[in-house]
Every structure is written in structure tokens, then in C-alpha cells.
Amino acid sequence: MExxxxxxxxxxxxxxxxxxxxAALEVFSTHGFRGSTIDQIAEAAGMSKPxxxxxxxxxxxxxxxxxxxxxxxxxxxxxxxxxxxxPLTEIRSYIRRKLEMARDYPRESRLFANEILQGAPRIMPLxxxxxxxxxxxxxxxxxxxxxxxxIACADPWHLIFSIWATxxxxxxxxxxxxxxxxxxxxxxxxxEDAGRFLEQLYIGGLRPKx
Amino acid sequence: MExxxxxxxxxxxxxxxxxxxxAALEVFSTHGFRGSTIDQIAEAAGMSKPxxxxxxxxxxxxxxxxxxxxxxxxxxxxxxxxxxxxPLTEIRSYIRRKLEMARDYPRESRLFANEILQGAPRIMPLxxxxxxxxxxxxxxxxxxxxxxxxIACADPWHLIFSIWATxxxxxxxxxxxxxxxxxxxxxxxxxEDAGRFLEQLYIGGLRPKx
DNA sequence: CAATTTTTTGACCGATTGGACAAACGTTAG
DNA sequence: CTAACGTTTGTCCAATCGGTCAAAAAATTG
Numbered sequence: 001m002e003x004x005x006x007x008x009x010x011x012x013x014x015x016x017x018x019x020x021x022x023a024a025l026e027v028f029s030t031h032g033f034r035g036s037t038i039d040q041i042a043e044a045a046g047m048s049k050p051x052x053x054x055x056x057x058x059x060x061x062x063x064x065x066x067x068x069x070x071x072x073x074x075x076x077x078x079x080x081x082x083x084x085x086x087p088l089t090e091i092r093s094y095i096r097r098k099l100e101m102a103r104d105y106p107r108e109s110r111l112f113a114n115e116i117l118q119g120a121p122r123i124m125p126l127x128x129x130x131x132x133x134x135x136x137x138x139x140x141x142x143x144x145x146x147x148x149x150x151i152a153c154a155d156p157w158h159l160i161f162s163i164w165a166t167x168x169x170x171x172x173x174x175x176x177x178x179x180x181x182x183x184x185x186x187x188x189x190x191x192e193d194a195g196r197f198l199e200q201l202y203i204g205g206l207r208p209k210x
Numbered sequence: 211m212e213x214x215x216x217x218x219x220x221x222x223x224x225x226x227x228x229x230x231x232x233a234a235l236e237v238f239s240t241h242g243f244r245g246s247t248i249d250q251i252a253e254a255a256g257m258s259k260p261x262x263x264x265x266x267x268x269x270x271x272x273x274x275x276x277x278x279x280x281x282x283x284x285x286x287x288x289x290x291x292x293x294x295x296x297p298l299t300e301i302r303s304y305i306r307r308k309l310e311m312a313r314d315y316p317r318e319s320r321l322f323a324n325e326i327l328q329g330a331p332r333i334m335p336l337x338x339x340x341x342x343x344x345x346x347x348x349x350x351x352x353x354x355x356x357x358x359x360x361i362a363c364a365d366p367w368h369l370i371f372s373i374w375a376t377x378x379x380x381x382x383x384x385x386x387x388x389x390x391x392x393x394x395x396x397x398x399x400x401x402e403d404a405g406r407f408l409e410q411l412y413i414g415g416l417r418p419k420x
Numbered sequence: 421c422a423a424t425t426t427t428t429t430g431a432c433c434g435a436t437t438g439g440a441c442a443a444a445c446g447t448t449a450g
Numbered sequence: 451c452t453a454a455c456g457t458t459t460g461t462c463c464a465a466t467c468g469g470t471c472a473a474a475a476a477a478t479t480g
Contacts, residue, residue: 012456031244032245034244035245048458050439050440051459054456054457113327116386117323119385127385131386131389155403157390159407161376162379165378172327173326176341179334193367197372222477223426258428258429259468259469
């Protein structure tokens, strides 16, 4: 209670909130926001609906908490791109990190994709500020490499978009990827195959001419 | 009525069904299946809910009709990939066609993305048969080009995935692309920029070594 | 014109939804 | 023990959902 400003949470509150968020991630990522019900989340979290609503004010607050926390995780790989590294190595590492995230955190990727797909109504401000600033900053770095002739010239923003697209594809469109590859080729090896392909594509496509 | 097998539709029925499908595409693509209501679709189509339900048996049937029709449109660009053409030209044309579809039919792309994101519950059989067969066939062609040394060797399935991902990204994640590019760079020119970038990436990445 | 068929609508229904609430339960400090 | 606190639950509610239905209104046909 208090003035709602003070964050005084008991141990149980912290634990239960985590349990709920974990369950909500599972449910939201597979059914979308409107497709998910509080009952579903409550059941997945192993508690009753009123009990869940004791820890979160409502469905919206759960979703907001999840998205806000997710954005940090999502920006992290790009933040690691360093201007003082070897360009091709830096880009290759970034692709690898993003692909690992698609493999290890597909639910987070799908939650994010769901939100963007529907116009990002709940996070547009964050995208326009935090994400845009980060991308602008890193695009600047990449552009510097290009001007120095260390990699081929290309639009750095669209380069970043293409890396997002190709890597997250394996999380967001997993159902389609599996369907097309079939049971044999669609196993766990698909991420290694994808990694090899993407590395070759980007190394070849970005190697400076000459 | 009749035996339901015979398709005897009056002029009004055909027109109204088209109006409904157009409205449903708009609504479904921005809110997903569960996020959309019949009332929303009816209002977007300019008619009452019972009137809409006079032309379609239910929400599910509208969605199914939409998806079935969409799949044809969606497979078409890949079908045009011809084994007897110049490899790099064929691939470049395919990328261009897909990018044009993302630009001109973003709602269709998002409808499809929504469905796949949630595990493709309604079209998995179609993916496993129609889509898989088509991709396998075209992957075979691409593999032939690679064996002949006409383009660099790479996994043809993942090559196709990457083309899907990078082109559809501009429709599915349009909100994010616009947010990052900002008002100036995010205008209509973004598709031309994307086209130039992707062409360079794939031409460079697939040019045979030597 | 009247008869018939197609189209449209207002009223309604059962099910599900997000959420409220008081009562009950459990735990711990005195 | 009791009082105070945090936690949990059963019950209930208003709103919304997909869908039905009978009857009105148009349109078509004779």
C-alpha cells in the first residue's frame, strides 16, 4: 500500500511475481495479448485468478512489465557492437548473438514480434527513443567502417534490419521453418545451418571490394 | 441453400462477400484472429453483424477463406523462379518481387505472420505439404546452380528463409522500421533503400568465388 | 399488381472475459 | 492465547463475445 511510490516487496511477493511473469511470457508469446486470458496465465502459474490479481493490478500491467523488461534484453546484443573492433568480426559476433537469442529465448522474440506486428501500440515511445538512438549510434559506427573502406558500402540501417529479420525469423516463424525443413532437417541442427549460411552471406556481401 | 455443394451465388452475395473479406483483412491483420471481433469486421464492412453472418457461417470461415486465398498469392513469387534463367538474375528478381509484395500488400503479410507466429494452428497442413513441396523443388534448382559453380555454395533452404525474412520484415515490422528510421528517412523511399541494400548483400554474398 | 425469394435488422442468448470483494486462511509478533 | 498482517479463495458482476432467430424490408419474379 503506502504511497505506491515506495517499492516495499516481501520475499513472497517477489517470487510470485516472477512465477507469474514466467507463466505470462509463455501464454502471451503463443496467443498474443488479446488471445490470452488471465485464467490461462493463472493456471500456468499454478494459482487462482484472484490470487494472481493480488500481485498485479491487471492483465495490462503484467504485459507492460514483461515488455519493459524484455526490451533491455533485446537491445543488449547490439549494445556490444564496438567501434574499435574488427568490423567483420564485430558484425559476425552480433549475428551469432542474435541467433543464439532466437534459439534460447524464442518466447521473448515472439512476444516482441506480436507487439510490433500490431503496430507496437504499447511500446512505440520506447522504440522511437531508446531503440532509435541505439540504432543511430551503431549505424554511425558501421558507416565509419564503410567510409574507411574496411567493409563494403551499404545502408547501415538496412543492414541492421536485415540482421534482425534473418535471425529472429528462426524464433518468430519457427512453425513455418519446421514445416518446410521437415522432421529430419528441422531438428536442433537448423540453428547451426542457419548460422553458417548467414555468416557466409554477410561476410561475402560486406567484404570490401578489390 | 441447395445441397451446399453447388456454388450458386447471386451478384449481391459475391459483392458482399468481397466487401466483408476486404474489411476482415484490415481487421485481422492488425489485431490477429482472437483480437478481432465480428462487430469490428461488420462495422468496417459497413453492415450489421447479423447481416455479415448471413454471408459467412462465422468468424472462422471468414478467416479460413482469407488465408486460403492468401496462400496462393504468397507462393506465386517463388513459383516464378525458373531453372533455365541466369541464377543471380533469378534470385534478384525474386527478392524484388517479394519486396514489392511487402510494400503493396502489407496487410496480407501481417495476416500470414500473425498466423505463423501463433504456431500456424489453422494452416500447418498446408505448410507441410504445399509450401514444403514448392520450397523443396526450388531449393533443388538453386542447389543445381551451386553444383554447377554458377553461384556460391550455401544452404538453399536457409537462403530462401533469409529472403522471406528480410523482405517481409518491411511489412510485418513496419512500425519498428518507421520508428527507427524516423520521419525523414522512414518515408516511401525506404523500400528503394531496402531494395538496393538487399541486392548488394545477396549479389555479393552469392557471387561465385574466384 | 401480388407472390415469392433474398436481404437486412433488432432483440435476444449462453458463454467467456477482466476484474472486484469480502471472507477465510496462514503466519508471526507480542 | 490474541491481534495484526500478508496471502488465498469462492463468489459474484458488468461487459463483451460469437452466434441465433423471427420478423421486417427490399428485391425479384410471375
